[in-house]
Amino acid sequence: MTVVHAPVAGLLDVEAVRADFPILSRTVRNGNRLVYLDSGATSQKPLAVLDAERDFYTRHNAAVHRGAHLLAEEATDAYEHARATIAALIGAQTRELVFTKNATEALNLVSYSFSNATAKAQHGRALPAGADRFVLAPGDEIVVTEMEHHANLVPWQEVCDKTGAVLRWIGVDDAGRLDLDHPEHGLGAVLSERTRVVALTHQSNVLGTVTPVRRVADAAHAVGALVVVDACQSVPHLPIHLAELGADYLAFSGHKMLGPSGIGVLWGRYDLLAAMPPFLTGGSMIEVVRMEGSTFAPPPQRFEAGVPMAAQAVGLGAAVDYLQSLRSADGTRSGMAAVAAHEHALTAYALDSLADVPGVRVVGPADTASRGSAVSFVVEGIHAHDVGQVLDDRGVEVRVGHHCAWPLHRRFGVAATTRATFYVYNDTRDVDDLVAAVRHAQSFFGVA
Amino acid sequence: MDLESLYQEIILDHYKHPRGRGLREPFAVEVHHVNPTCGDELTVRVSLVGDTVTDISYDGQGCSISQASASVLHEQLVGESVTTGLATTDAFLALMQGRGQVEPDEDVLGDAVAFAGVAKYPARVKCALLGWMAWKDAVSQAVASETPEVAP
Numbered sequence: 001m002t003v004v005h006a007p008v009a010g011l012l013d014v015e016a017v018r019a020d021f022p023i024l025s026r027t028v029r030n031g032n033r034l035v036y037l038d039s040g041a042t043s044q045k046p047l048a049v050l051d052a053e054r055d056f057y058t059r060h061n062a063a064v065h066r067g068a069h070l071l072a073e074e075a076t077d078a079y080e081h082a083r084a085t086i087a088a089l090i091g092a093q094t095r096e097l098v099f100t101k102n103a104t105e106a107l108n109l110v111s112y113s114f115s116n117a118t119a120k121a122q123h124g125r126a127l128p129a130g131a132d133r134f135v136l137a138p139g140d141e142i143v144v145t146e147m148e149h150h151a152n153l154v155p156w157q158e159v160c161d162k163t164g165a166v167l168r169w170i171g172v173d174d175a176g177r178l179d180l181d182h183p184e185h186g187l188g189a190v191l192s193e194r195t196r197v198v199a200l201t202h203q204s205n206v207l208g209t210v211t212p213v214r215r216v217a218d219a220a221h222a223v224g225a226l227v228v229v230d231a232c233q234s235v236p237h238l239p240i241h242l243a244e245l246g247a248d249y250l251a252f253s254g255h256k257m258l259g260p261s262g263i264g265v266l267w268g269r270y271d272l273l274a275a276m277p278p279f280l281t282g283g284s285m286i287e288v289v290r291m292e293g294s295t296f297a298p299p300p301q302r303f304e305a306g307v308p309m310a311a312q313a314v315g316l317g318a319a320v321d322y323l324q325s326l327r328s329a330d331g332t333r334s335g336m337a338a339v340a341a342h343e344h345a346l347t348a349y350a351l352d353s354l355a356d357v358p359g360v361r362v363v364g365p366a367d368t369a370s371r372g373s374a375v376s377f378v379v380e381g382i383h384a385h386d387v388g389q390v391l392d393d394r395g396v397e398v399r400v401g402h403h404c405a406w407p408l409h410r411r412f413g414v415a416a417t418t419r420a421t422f423y424v425y426n427d428t429r430d431v432d433d434l435v436a437a438v439r440h441a442q443s444f445f446g447v448a
Numbered sequence: 449m450d451l452e453s454l455y456q457e458i459i460l461d462h463y464k465h466p467r468g469r470g471l472r473e474p475f476a477v478e479v480h481h482v483n484p485t486c487g488d489e490l491t492v493r494v495s496l497v498g499d500t501v502t503d504i505s506y507d508g509q510g511c512s513i514s515q516a517s518a519s520v521l522h523e524q525l526v527g528e529s530v531t532t533g534l535a536t537t538d539a540f541l542a543l544m545q546g547r548g549q550v551e552p553d554e555d556v557l558g559d560a561v562a563f564a565g566v567a568k569y570p571a572r573v574k575c576a577l578l579g580w581m582a583w584k585d586a587v588s589q590a591v592a593s594e595t596p597e598v599a600p
Binding site for chain 1: 450454455460485486487509510511512513569572575
């Protein structure tokens with residue numbers, strides 16, 4: 001049952017891209033070629049990133065922002081140059097970009113600002129000017145959505161437990177979109193003058209849904225709330241213009257965008273960062289330390305305690321350069337616009353191909369409007385773990401489970417889904433192999 | 449390692465035709481265990497008369513490995529003594545954690561030997577153990593408290 005699809009326009013020159021990723025040429029189980037469809041969990045790394053890290057360690061390694069020797073100077077320059085490169089990618093000021101361990105830590109940095117400011121205020125301790133924005137009282141409300149990754153849900157539940165604030169959430173409709181006009185779980189019903197924070201994902205890691213951050217942000221700002229955006233699945237895949245997005249904070253991880261693990265990014269409006277108490281404390285983040293107490297450095301240093309992950313920052317900077325260097329095969333697009341067009345084309349191809357398989361149901365938008373490349377699906381009669389096992393047996397590496405979005409799966413009445421995610425090194429052949437493997441799983445388990 | 453040796457016929461048969469599935473009374477202890485990485489869950493009830501396991505009833509949802517494993521657990525341990533049941537559980541645990549290096553003893557494990565192939569897939573070991581760990585938890589509580597049976 002071979003389905004012939006029309007040639008796909010908008011793709012990158014995948015052969016050339018794949019040559020930059022040595023891991024993609026290895027074989028996996030049973031000698032199969034690697035069909036890596038789990039970039040939503042973590043991406044593979046091009047040689048340019050590995051080389052940048054190695055070059056840092058072989059030529060410039062020193063503890064950054066310490067010491068006056070030549071290597072310290074070079075290492076600091078490399079670290080700060082990476083910060084500027086990454087800031088430019090999203091249209092941020094360099095001083096607004098904080099390096100963290102990962103996106104989860106970036107989101108916790110923001111959530112802890114609320115619980116820390118609240119605790120200090122309760123004891124009458126010193127806070128930066130403007131920190132009252134972060135002091136919560138019982139009855140204040142924090143709004144999230146039902147499609148959040150646990151990393152943008154659990155930290156806010158913790159803030160509520162520590163401060164007496166109340167968690168509310170925006171619902172998700174059957175198509176997998178935020179149900180913003182719902183009478184009980186929509187924007188109008190959930191937001192009020194008690195709302196202090198609205199935290200939402202820019203692109204669901206399960207459904208692929210791209211959310212209307214601007215509309216939510218405008219409504220949140222109208223009631224005086226701050227807007228925290230989980231951009232883990234959008235910054236690696238879409239052109240981002242902060243000025244258009246309307247967010248107050250944006251968190252993303254390096255390892256999902258061709259960069260190393262161990263580095264994440266928090267962008268925040270400078271006036272807000274400056275008003276926040278510190279999160280992790282210790283060396284580098286201080287202004288003056290006395291036995292009686294300490295004062296703290298301005299952002300971003302205030303939030304970068306200890307010797308930072310300089311090589312990883314340099315690697316992430318190289319990843320950004322690499323993404324910016326990509327061109328559509330037809331030459332019409334470059335950089336993140338080319339990445340987005342490539343994934344858009346692959347996603348359309350994948351949705352079409354999976355729609356041809358009886359017994360496969362995609363959980364999330366069925367069309368590509370405002371949709372990224374995470375394609376999660378249920379194979380009727382086969383648990384996702386078993387689907388994943390058969391796929392893996394054929395070299396197709398996908399994610400199975402609840403993808404750290406358990407409430408969202410509950411919303412759709414499924415315990416687990418199989419998720420394919422695409423990136424710059426995937427092509428239509430990968431999709432074909434995925435679909436063939438899904439059909440094989442159906443035949444193996446006798447459901448088709 | 450091929451798919452057929454992981455998904456042995458016995459496993460697929462127990463998955464499609466689970467033995468003893470469904471929650472029953474009376475029972476001494478009920479536990480609910482989840483596998484947080486995948487969301488699979490299982491409720492297990494244990495019923496004892498003296499030292500004899502008179503019933504293990506269960507319900508839940510999850511992959512073929514976790515559900516078939518619970519079915520085999522029921523078939524293997526009901527009617528046995530607690531001591532034998534726990535010894536079988538220890539043998540199954542050793543097999544699952546053996547990375548494929550432990551030779552299974554069919555005299556002890558019965559149909560549970562069919563899960564030997566799972567041990568070569570570390571990500572699936574927790575699936576196979578879900579029911580067994582739940583039963584072990586439940587029977588340990590039952591023995592510790594000697595809870596009177598809940599009347600039907």
